[in-house]
Amino acid sequence: MNKKRKQHHEDHIDETWLIPYADLLTLLLALFIILFASSQMDSKKYDSIMKSLNSAFTGGSSFFDQPEVIPLIDPPASDIKKKDQDGKSAQEIKAEQQQQLIQKETAELKELKQKIDQYIQDNNLDTQLETKLTHDMLMITIRDNALFASGSANLKTDAQKLAVTISDMLTQYPQYQIEVAGHTDNVPIRNAEFDTNWDLSAKRAINFMKILLQNDKISAERFRTIGYGEFQPIDTNDTAEGKAKNRRVEVSILRTIKEPDTLSVTGNP
Template identity: 50%
Template sequence: MSRRKKRRKQEEEHMDESWLVPYADILTLLLALFIVLFAASSIDAQKFQQIASSFNNVLDGGSSIMEYQAPKQPELESLPIVEEEKKPLEEKSDKQKDKEELEELQRKINKYIKQNKLDDALQTKLTEEGLLVTLQDGALFDSASAKVRAEDAELAREISELLVLNPPRKIIISGHTDNVPINNHEFESNWHLSVMRSVNFMKILLENEKLNPSYFSARGLGEYEPIATNETVEGRAKNRRVEILILPHADLQP
């Protein structure tokens, strides 16, 4: 073969190989393109520089982009709990706890009532205002009198032990009467009688040195808050009463 022909053949073989791009390089370029597109929406400056550098290396014949780690997706940070949103739940929990304490006190008083067979004289009721303990006036007073009978003063002292609480609670003593008018040398009205009954009963309670007088108050409501009809003997007997209202803790009241 002549030298000219041989040289021509070598040039043709060289030209045939020069325009070929390895299949793997094409895939690498495509992969680089898709990664750039994928990362474009959420990429930061540092990651962009890394991808751009990698892409340039591929085009320049340097290391493949496959040597770089894929950018990590940013982790979602847990949102902080807003105190204003958490507070109502805490208040609800505190109110529930306070209610449970009053329910426990009610069970304690009911146990005392049952053990001493005082069901006709004392009753308890849990209300929105607090724990209400009702004493019929016949258990403490003679008719038209505001003085606690000597033989019943011990009942008031035993009740005072049930009111020793930790922490202490505010307690309101209320006197009530029926609507039968009263006007004697001692009392001008049922209102006056109800006031003195609540005060005299509270005095005996506060003989207990474990009770703090600053948590107690007395009031008279006369005939104006009946719980039964005044048209019958039975109804009027229910209306003549002294009530002990044990309040929820002050900071929990609406």
Template identity: 50%
Template sequence: MSKKTRHEPHEEHADESWLIPYADLLTLLLALFIVLYGMSSTDAKKFEEMSKAFSVALNGGVGVMDKSSVEGTDTNTPQDSSSQLQQQSGQSMSMAKKRSELMRQEQEDLEKLKKQMDNYIKVNGLSSQLDTKLNQSQLTITISDKALFASGDDTVKPESRKLAKAISVLLEGFPDYEVIVSGHTDNVPISNQQFDSNWDLSAGRALNFMKILLLNSKLDPRKFVSTGYGEYHPVASNSTDEGRSKNRRVEVSILRKYQSNTSSQQGIATTP
């Protein structure tokens, strides 16, 4: 009778289910040490990144190594951004400082020209016929029509050409400024064969006076323009003879290139 082989019972496998929470615990510990390392740094940006990494480790999802691919390809560091802001701020301050210097130089130029013109007026006894005013937008030289023209005419008097020449010589020292020569009349309608309206008279006077200025070859015609305003820009009331006399005028305006924020405040004159 054959003996049956007796099989020893197999040993049961040990329960390994504890490995899963153990691995999770190690992962959490690793994430914790990463966060602690990040907190030891003074870089706020790095701390934020470590905090996000810790959140990822707790909640699942992409790991720290995959973070850059998820958030995009922006490689600018906080130091780069700070450097760019400082550079832009420096450029803005430099431009503001340069503009301020140019405005200061312009103010000196126009004050110098005004002083020269005022001196010419005083020396030649022309205070009743000429006036100057410097405001936030321009330097204006105002010339009475009696100093330049016969009544109802746009031809500059021969004796007045000397005045135009004197102004042109003063303008030589300021070649970079644009100049507007404008003609103005009172509101009394004109009626003759030469002019149909005050528009035509004022425009003709401005143009003819500008032509005399530009006989000076040192002046750049590209900087000059003439215009006629007729009766529509009065400086006094047209109800009196004195007011109408003030309104009949030619103005030579030297325009500022750099105007302040208050440039809209026309007529604010500086000290003579």
């Protein structure tokens, strides 16, 4: 009698639930990537990842299959040259700001120069006063015969009026430092008051500054004086005319930022 062999079939677990489960995990992963990416990267990188994810879900190549992955975090600032929205570096921005300040100062000093030049013209002082705007200052040059008697450091009455007028103009530009410098010719001096031209030039500068400072609207902190004696001539000392030019007081309104030589301004505006 032939025995009937029972066929045993192994029971298989139903695994169809794995498919939606895997899809759910994929969707969750995509969601976390999008949330992470949107908080740490710019719009271009965000769009790139979105396109990759869309391609992956529709059967194309995914973001993770790309040979070069777009970084989610920008490189450190020390590794790149910082630029503003216009693509300018910090150094370029600083240079532009400095140039704007120079232009502003130039305009202000030109304005002051015009006021002094007008005063010179109105009072027929062309032979006694002169202004010059350079790359680092506005200089007012006053011949000594307009200020002092020969060998003296005491200001003449008219010179005191001139100093008061200049001080009134300077009150409108409180941001600038002012230097008052005295100069002489090379003729030696020796009298009861002064031993050398150094002493005479320094005392003349101080006395002129004191008249400027009688204006209570001007801060003394803005001022300094210096006596150059005979050692900074602007003309020859071999002629009487040259000596007269060398005897002078210079009032210099100093720029806060030195202007490049290529942008210097001289002469009348």
